[in-house]
Amino acid sequence: MSTMAILISLLLLMFLAYRGVTVLILAPLMAALAVLLSGGATHIMPTYTQLFMKELGLYLIKFFPLFILGSLFGKLVADSGAAHTIADWFMRRLGRRHVILTVVLACALLTYGGVSLFVVAFAVYPIGAVIFRESGTPKRYMPAAIALGAFTFTMTALPGAPSIQNAIPTAYLGTTTFAAPGLGIIASVVMLWLGTWILQSRARKAMANGEGYGDHDIEIPSNDAVPRPGLLVALLPIIVVIGLNAAFSYWILPSLDLSVLREERFGSIDPASVVGLWSVLLALMCAIVFVIVLNWKRWDNLTTTINKGSLGAMLPIFNTASEVAYGAVIAGLASDIYALYRL
Numbered sequence: 545m546s547t548m549a550i551l552i553s554l555l556l557l558m559f560l561a562y563r564g565v566t567v568l569i570l571a572p573l574m575a576a577l578a579v580l581l582s583g584g585a586t587h588i589m590p591t592y593t594q595l596f597m598k599e600l601g602l603y604l605i606k607f608f609p610l611f612i613l614g615s616l617f618g619k620l621v622a623d624s625g626a627a628h629t630i631a632d633w634f635m636r637r638l639g640r641r642h643v644i645l646t647v648v649l650a651c652a653l654l655t656y657g658g659v660s661l662f663v664v665a666f667a668v669y670p671i672g673a674v675i676f677r678e679s680g681t682p683k684r685y686m687p688a689a690i691a692l693g694a695f696t697f698t699m700t701a702l703p704g705a706p707s708i709q710n711a712i713p714t715a716y717l718g719t720t721t722f723a724a725p726g727l728g729i730i731a732s733v734v735m736l737w738l739g740t741w742i743l744q745s746r747a748r749k750a751m752a753n754g755e756g757y758g759d760h761d762i763e764i765p766s767n768d769a770v771p772r773p774g775l776l777v778a779l780l781p782i783i784v785v786i787g788l789n790a791a792f793s794y795w796i797l798p799s800l801d802l803s804v805l806r807e808e809r810f811g812s813i814d815p816a817s818v819v820g821l822w823s824v825l826l827a828l829m830c831a832i833v834f835v836i837v838l839n840w841k842r843w844d845n846l847t848t849t850i851n852k853g854s855l856g857a858m859l860p861i862f863n864t865a866s867e868v869a870y871g872a873v874i875a876g877l878a879s880d881i882y883a884l885y886r887l
Contacts, residue, residue, distance in 0.1 A: 546877050549581035557870070571866035572596055575873040582877055591873055599872040603865040610711055610821065611861040612854055613828040618660030619853030620832060621781055624839040625772035627654055627667035630782075633775050635671045643679045644689045644743045647672045648736070651693025657782025658706040658828060660856075661694040677757045685747045692739040697732035704789055706824045708864075714820025720793040721820055771842060781835040785827050792823035 557574040561567055575596055576588050584591075621627050634650035647668060654664045672686050699707045703725040710721050717723070772778070802815035836846065843849065 546582040549578045550874055550877055552581060553578035553874070567863045567866050571870040575870045578874060578877055591876075595876065596869045596873055598869075600865045600869040603868045604861065606715060606821075607708070607712060607864075608857075608861060609825050610708055610828075611864075612857040613825060613832065614658060614706065614708065615660060615857035615860070616850065616853035617658050617781075617785070617828050617832050617835070618663040619849055619856060620835045620839075621654075621657075621659050622663040622667060623844075623849045624778075624835060624842055626778035626781060626835070626839075627659055627663055628671070629772045629775055629778035630654060631668045631671050632772075635675055643675050643681045644685060644747060645740050646675065647686060647689040648693035648740055648743075651690050652698050652736070653782070655694045655707070656698040656702055656705055656786070658785045658831065659782075661699075664694045665690050680751060680756045681747050682750045682755050683757050685743055685750075688743055692736075692743065696739065697735040701728045701731040701735065703728040704786055704793075706785055706789055706828065711821055711824045714824075715817060718814060718816040719820055721789060721824060722793055723820075773839060773842065777838060780838060781831050784834050785831045788827035788830050789823050792826050793819065797822060 553574045556577070557567075557570055560570055572592060576592060579585075579588050579591050630653060631650045634646050634653075638646040638649070650668050650672075651661075651664050654667065655661055659667075668690060669686070672689070673683070675681075676683055676686055698705050699709050703722045705721060714720055714723075797819045802818075804810060805813050805815045805818065836843075
């Protein structure tokens with residue numbers, strides 16, 4: 545029965561999440577449903593308070609700084625105009641000749657530099673819409689191009705990417721975000737080349753069949769009226785993140801005496817298990833200060849930018865933590881199934 549309980553719970557979770565129900569509510573409810581269907585009605589509250597909430601809290605303790613710093617950095621880069629400067633540069637250099645590749649590369653550079661994919665999407669879309677329309681490329685391929693550049697190889701494969709998905713494993717594997725650089729680069733090249741080839745092939749076929757950009761009444765307005773920095777100033781924060789991440793990972797932190805982490809009050813952990821995560825956090829902290837100072841005269845309301853950037857991390861981290869806690873409950877039920885099978 546536990547196996548069916550897990551399947552029912554998981555399928556309902558996916559279905560209702562895609563229907564728009566928040567995971568903050570779904571995760572504990574579906575975890576409780578799995579426990580109930582497994583025949584453990586009296587275990588629902590113990591599971592919720594002693595397992596679900598405990599795992600949720602542990603995830604927040606470990607990764608809250610990563611979420612909030614990443615969100616804040618992305619908001620600062622967006623409000624400074626740097627993201628739009630970089631996107632616009634790609635569009636002007638490659639333009640109509642390689643429309644899809646232009647969007648992919650612009651998104652890739654921004655996300656590799658630590659900018660949130662949501663910020664990237666809204667920075668690239670207005671400019672991308674112009675070159676898609678001018679080249680007659682069907683607009684329906686632009687979301688796919690943004691997705692390919694923003695959350696495929698820069699999120700999971702490219703060495704040194706400060707993405708949450710790349711940083712979280714470092715805490716468990718004792719590695720850095722630059723781990724397996726050879727495999728990461730090969731995987732990135734394959735994803736970039738194959739993904740771009742597929743999208744360009746499909747777009748050319750659609751255009752050959754007479755499909756164009758189309759008529760779209762709703763367009764996201766451009767940000768041309770917003771003062772933007774030059775390209776070098778726009779790129780510097782990204783260079784700082786990548787460069788300092790490497791410096792902290794390979795030279796600075798490994799050279800320090802972190803044996804204090806082996807003491808019981810600090811969790812008795814291996815220093816190598818935190819170097820990867822600390823490197824990303826320190827790089828983001830330095831980059832945040834750098835981008836604030838670099839664009840000091842451009843801020844309309846720095847306090848508002850900082851507040852919005854910080855608050856923007858709340859929903860993503862609590863959603864993720866709730867899913868992790870749900871997974872812990874399901875893992876507990878699965879281990880019970882395995883134990884019964886062994887008996």
